[in-house]
Amino acid sequence: MEATHALWLLAVPLSALLVAAASRRAGLSAPLVLVIAGLLISYVPGVPTFELDPEFVLFFFLPPLLFAAAWESSYVNLRENTASIGLLSVGLVLFTTVAVGYAAHALIPELPLAAAFALGAIVAPPDAVAAVSVARRLGLPRRLVTILVGESLFNDATALTLFRVAVAAAAGAGFTMLDGLERFLIASALGCAVGLVLGPALHWLRTRLRDPVVENSVTLLTPFGAYLTAEALHASGVIAVVVSGLYLGHRSSESAAVTRLIGHSFWKVAIFILESVVFLLIGLQLPPVVDGLSEHPWTELAWWAAAIFGVVVAARFLWVFPTSSVLRLTSPSARRGEEGVDWRGQVVISWAGMRGVVSLAAAFAIPLAGESGRPFPGRDLILFLTFTTVLATLLVQGLTFPMLIRRLGVAGDRERYTDTVSEAGAQHAAANAALRRLDELLAEEPAPPDETVVERLRQLAEHRQLKAWERLGGGTGPEGAEVPTTTYRRLRREMLAAERQVFIEMRNARRIDDEVLNRVLHELDLEEAALSRG
Template sequence: MDQMPQLMALFAGSLLVTALARRWGLSEPLTLVVVGLVVSYVPWLPDYQLDPEVVLMLILPPLLYTAALGSSSAGIRANLRPIGLLAFGLVLFSTLVGGLIAWWLVPGMSLGVALVLGAVVAPPDAVAATSIGRRLGLPRRIMTVLSGESLVNDATALTAYRVAVAAVVGTGYSLLSGAGMFLLAAVGGLLVGLAAGWIVHRVRSLMGDGMLESALGLLVPFAVYLLGEQIHASGVLAVVVAGLYLGKRTPEADAATRLQDRAVWKSADTLLEALVFALIGLQLRTVVDGVGDRLGQLVVAGFALTAGLVLARGLWVWTTLYLPSRLSGKQEPKPWQHVFVVSWAGMRGVVSLAAASAIPVTTEAGAAFPSRDAVQFLAFFATLATLLLHGLTLPWVIRKLGVRGRESYTDALAEAEASHAAARAAQDRLAELTEESEPPAGVTDRLRRVSEHRTNRAWERLGRSADEVGESPTEAYRRLLIEMLAAERDVFVRYRDEHRIDDEVLRRVMHELDLEELALRQA
């Protein structure tokens, strides 16, 4: 309870910085990190220690789960090769490169400890990269590859981290047992995620209560993660697989459940992402104080480690994703600009800091874990350096190379065709129903107009912009109806204030008006 005021202040401050960054058009992750760095040296503020258990059990699972819910399983399957090469191959390659650099440059650091550090800093966190890419309109394939990489690479890195830590602390891990741990983590995580997703989907379909379905959904990422970890599988991979399974079956849920789930998880995402990047910045004073008079030496090693990680990602991406398609001639080579953007999106995140903080204090023999402070400092340095380097330059790189998505027209055309077919099916169904029983006068015509309006709205997106031809009929209809809804809302509020209707009546009517306005604004 003593830490509750600090926690509430951290949440409130993170949201305030996020709101200001959005208002000023700044990158939210970078703004939060920079503000956290400054705040960490304010004398009268308390230290915010990064608790690895909180990050790995309470923050990481819901962030991965919501990302998986919103991902395209078809897109991931179509890009399985590049995602696998990045999420598995690149993580292990980066672990080796980072470990060898640290072993070579940090006096007294053994190869085993250096490989622990390599595993800690190996996985990029694509939250910042995807937020920049979404804002600048990156092609969907690049977004799918980056998102897919970020969903799986934490599982690979954390498994490599456990193997390396076990070897250092003396629990007798061999190369063969490490490979077995990897296999158990991957297969176990996959099976746990599929089983949990299947069970949750069946249970939710039997509930028939949107509120209870959403409440159950809130438990899924935490329960699935814990279940995976309990059987020594990858809890991270289990959460991702469960999220992909349930995300694909979202259309089978009740409409109220979908609305509630979307609102709840978007709010949770905003809060947790703000907290994560604020915590990264707030660790500066703690890790600097931990290394004492070795600061200068470790800063040099930190620059070398960061450069090595950046070069390792570039080398891996170009040799595994670009050259094979260019040399084989069996498929159209990927545009080099797209490959460069993927190679430059290597920002590290809070998982690296949490893993570094979770390193045991002592070995099995009771001795202090060697070079623990140096590992934590270098992990923080690499995380901060890559966030600032890539975060500040990635928007410029995307604009300079002209990497833009071209999916807007094809999406609009596909939507218009689907809307046309859907409207035809709806009107056929309406004709069947009206043959069975004639509705009151005017109802049929009104329903037909609603269906036609929805179809026209989709086709209008294929035409010229409003700047060229002026406001379309659908846009005028939407704008005027939103104003009419606002006028209705004002009347109901006035009646409540005059005690002519009860608050419960107002809430019910406001909910109906809000749903109608939300549908109009989403359109």
Template sequence: MSSSALLPLIAGSAAVAGVARRLRFSAPLLLVAVGLAAAYVPGVPTYTLDPGLVLPLVLPPLLYTAALDSSYRSLRANVRPVAMLSIGFVLFSTVVVGLIVYAAIPGLPIAAAFVLGAVVAPPDAVAATAIARRVGLPARVVTILQGESLVNDATAITAYRVAVAAALGEGFSWGTAFGEFLLAALGGTAVGLVLMVPLQWARQRLQDPLLLNTFSLLVPFAAYAAAEAFHASGVIAVVVVGLYLGHHAHTVDFALRLQEDSVWRMVAFILESTVFALIGLQLPVVLRALRGYSSAELLGWALLVLGAVIVVRFVWCWPATYLPILLSSRIREREGVPEWTRPFVIAWAGMRGVVSLAVAFSIPETVDDGSPFPGRELILYLTFVVVIGTLLLQGLTLPKLVRLLPLPEVDPQRRVLIQAQAQNDASLAAVDRLDQLLTDPRNQLPEALEQRLRRVLERRQNGVWERLGAAVDEETGESADAVYRRLGKATIAAERDVFVELRDSDRIDDELLRRLIRQLDYEEALVDHAEE
């Protein structure tokens, strides 16, 4: 892909994603739809997914940002359902979909059918959780989907490599397959465990924002490459490192942390937008390679594989949810019996994405004897149908489904109450610490400054409590939180205008202006995220 074609792709993807955000529409779905339409616009270059770029250059930062934003404690609390999906379901789907494809498509070897099963097994690492958060799914469902998407790519890629080796004529044995999976899982975990502590140590000691952001951008690629060098799972290594660094993010200086967060948000936005646009743009590439099949055959097989991928997930999710609870009284007492809606939503949220397409494009063109890889073009086509079909069918209907189903409702008042109590406890501790510090003669302050510190602490302590019971204004429809943020930002904007006016009248210079504006930016960030 030339640089002249890459720039319009990135800029166009970002523009479409920006429109989706403004319209409050799912960006992945709009990007895929626009990509499908743009693929046949005259003058649009042909974009081909290069697995040599997508897997080592796109997948690590996307997984890393997802891991940084994940909760290690929540994932640990849900390790059983996450493992049942990220490992159990992927292997189950690989085998069942492979057998269905082998039985339905004449002439396709079983090893090639299992290759297709492995390729379409893992749900996407971005689409499911992005849509889940937007539609307001319960926190535990989001945690399970997010945890699944962090690990399932490693399982699928390992299963894919075993199936490809069998298709290439290198033979297959359950012992070899189990050994490869064990090496990938344990090796990737070991590499992540070895790297995470020194990476955190270096991250805490980098005080230059430029160096920290550069270091942060290199972390996922270094973890991925180190694991792959040992033939272990780079995906798992990245996830382990990301979870550890995210869990200890509070140890980094606040200003550096804010800047690092902004950088990663930008990187994730660009990569996600470009990746989903690329999915839609692959249609001409996939169709051009198809030869020797009738339209009726292609349509029938596509519907069969798409239906099998969706149904197999439902077949897995119900037993995986209820059997452990029925068989173990300890699990039943700890977790209770979930409503039927939870496995139903988790099953329907199984959208596939760019990893499936990238892995499909990495299928070798020939086997060991030099003959063409059996059914490679057909596997590419069926993978494309599954990715597009699940993204559009399940992605478009998931929000409506969530609104119709009797899911446990998120209680915003309870969240604010917990926040208020936490803020109250922290403020009391801060007041005690301030009293201790002020007993030291070296820390003596003028009365005005001491009272100012105390007022800041008191304001933090009382702010959330004051907003807790505030109702929505009947006339404007705004909540007290919304009014608080609006008025706070308006007063900060007034201060900013004064600073700019002083600069324009040569009463302060640009360096001082930037310093003052930065202080206001921190204040506005506090106001803007008051509810959070």
């Protein structure tokens, strides 16, 4: 029986990876396909019930996902959009909590106002994983992506604090909104302090380890350490993780090249697995949620679910448009004549409100009983409305999000062109600096080095100098002919494949050992990775 249970536990991540791989191959949004797959699997006869452990989700899944997102985010871009991000991650979460709370209490009189506010806090924070993956794939302008990423990094702290206050009030602990505001400010400040202490300390440690494997092991433990340290101090573990991730990501360029290569590959794999499992688990939650609602007719439940979903969507539109318009009129960038978020960008941000696993984890964290020992009011109903809201946002908004971006014509084509031009200029300046440094080194050499070595070094610098300029033409020259760097990459890849085949054949013939094979293949792989980057 224990072996069967273990097999089912293995089946969840394995199924998630297979579904995610198939959706990526088909060009579909993996989070949406995973949710639908989980929903269908949950009704297959013989499949056991998988209930989310909220503490496990908030500790095991949330910290690494937030840390990786913060690590990859641009601190500079986030700082330039502080006002927009703050209005969404704090202001919009508060507005949505209040709007959903009053709407739920009006629709369902049996649901006390404090419990309704708990529901509002649960469904208030969007999970930008699905939205950002689509936005990046379709080339959404960088500023919009930055705002969505920044919102998802910080809104969980606001929502979880509001949730705890509302649950305490509903359970009879006597908390007020003023208590909640005080608690949020203190927890946020302490969480930020924890992140600012751990970030520099761990960066100092990483730069002195001189071992890529150990350095990345420290990075792996960082989000869990930051979260636990902050929670032990009654601070916001979410903010501690985000701040430490932003700091370490901003300073990652000071690490060794091999450390960055290993870390980049590891986090891509880890986040792919975690996100796949999380979204499959969302779909698997429906049976336990439905079990406790037999006393309510389905027509009534469907009406309540549709109404709460409508309030969640409407609240985001009602908040985004006025606040974005005010920011465009009052921000320093607008006064300098720089382009802000226009109405099309506001529509995209308003529609990018998909909810995710944090909402479900918070809902399952509602206690079964309050302070008096009585059952928590409306717990099963809150679980159901949370699930339907998460599912509706992922399916309705998620499935239509790519079409909306295409219809509005919101794309960063000009931005990508500008990036390529800027990169070409930077590559040109860097190559000139490298050539000057080469001349200085040659002048200091006691004996002239071999001329073929010098010529090869100059060719490499000039090749890098030309590569970005040629990419402006899409890899082709006049009349569709390949430019030199494109031809170089194509031919060099074929040469590397031939070299790799020879090494493998020599290993199979026992003329070289596996250790030798692995070493030379690693060198070939690094060169091919550099070519693929081009």
